Amino acid sequence: MSGPDRRGWLKAAGASLAGLWLAGCDRLNASPGFTRLLSTGEDLTRRAQRLVTDRKALAREFAPTDISPDFKANGSTDPRDPEYLALKAAGFEGYRLVVDGLVERPLSLSLAELRALPARSQITRHDCVEGWSSIGKWTGARLGPLLDRAGLKPQARYLVFHCADTLDPSAPPGEGRYYESIDLIDAYHPQTILAYAMNDAPLPVKHGAPLRLRVERQLGYKHAKYVMRVEAVDDFARFGDGKGGFWEDRGYQWYAGI
Template sequence: MTFSTHRRGWLQAALAGAGALALGACDRITGNPKGIGFLAGAEGLTRRAQRLVVDRKALAHEFHPSDISSDFRPNGSIDPSDTDYVALRDKGFADYRLVVDGLVDRPLSLSLADLRAAPSRTQITRHDCVEGWSSIAKWTGARLGPLLDQAGVKKTARYVVFHCGDTLEQTLDGSGQYYESIDLIDAYHPQTILAYAMNDRTLPVAHGAPLRLRVERQLGYKQAKYIMRIEAVADYAQLGRGKGGFWEDRGYEWYAGI
């Protein structure tokens, strides 16, 4: 065995161990400051190890149509009651516009027709939930990378933030609106899409209509639903509680790579 092969095997073991340990512990320790510090340390190891051993463009496994789950249960919000979202839903999303702004040269406002005309991808992939269940579905959507190129992402941008149309909980600090973020490496991954169809049908409301993120090498809570706006940012410290996402603000890992 060569040194490089040995090192790769060690890193893969470290990656799997750190990820499993952090995920298994998250429900028990996220209310504990020491526990949150542990998760942050494990997340850093997981992210660095995965970046070292996995090709940035390596594809998540794709499945055969016969593998599609007969029952793909929705989670999180399944029927948002936010006023703006309800108004869009009640008109069949005819007035929906996806805004792409922030650190870009050419801000965009895209209709669903625009998104369906954009470079797209169809993929059958497995959704792995932090709660311990998995389901397989077929997703079709606009590739995020070409849309970001169309907007002209500035060199100062490091992340893209997905602002969503659902308030998952009412909070005094105003952080209950769902949002999520990924870095530009994952944003430009070939399988990162803004899905408008599921299993060859229009994306249902329970699964995030009119548009949801599919970033296939990460856990389910990163797959933001009800996307209204995509913002390119240098950092996410000023958003929500500063951790990069709704669940991350409540103790989950920001980098949820699998």
């Protein structure tokens, strides 16, 4: 099977698995055996995908003329959390990004300090699990150099992105906020950035102001908005339900590569 054919087969297989999971049958979802099967399938899909693709291969980039005139926003579009509202009212002047966890030198950076870090601009396509896509230009601090500045400890394996928006108000206080995680392979990908600008303007609130993750070879729900803290960890079992993200805790795949 040729390279493109293999990638197409893997994409179709992953889509089929995701469809089974998201469509969901209550009886199957309640079965520990079925859950283990899905988890095994996801792990196999991730391993297989990385065998046939270069880990540093770039996501396709587009021309300025390809930028979508109306880039769709979904999920949280105007967080009502008091901490976020206070930052928004002040034009995000008091915003600080915290980088901590398994690092040698914990950081607390203002937006001005983030803008002074090694940056990248890219015009890419955002693919949502709901089936739509939009193209936008993103500018932000490259995550790899930021991690080098903090100095990851040897036991660090993942990054957890803590966000300002509560997406599940019915959850206990502090537990309904959005969060996501990626491994260090994706963290050091050259197109993985913490974006503070969109289409050559400050990042709009509906798209995650003041800072959002762009991890361009992942589906849209991995691109965490309203990022407040990046925590380096050895595993993510203690966060949420231990699946690695807000939507992953609710049945989505952790590895959402495209």
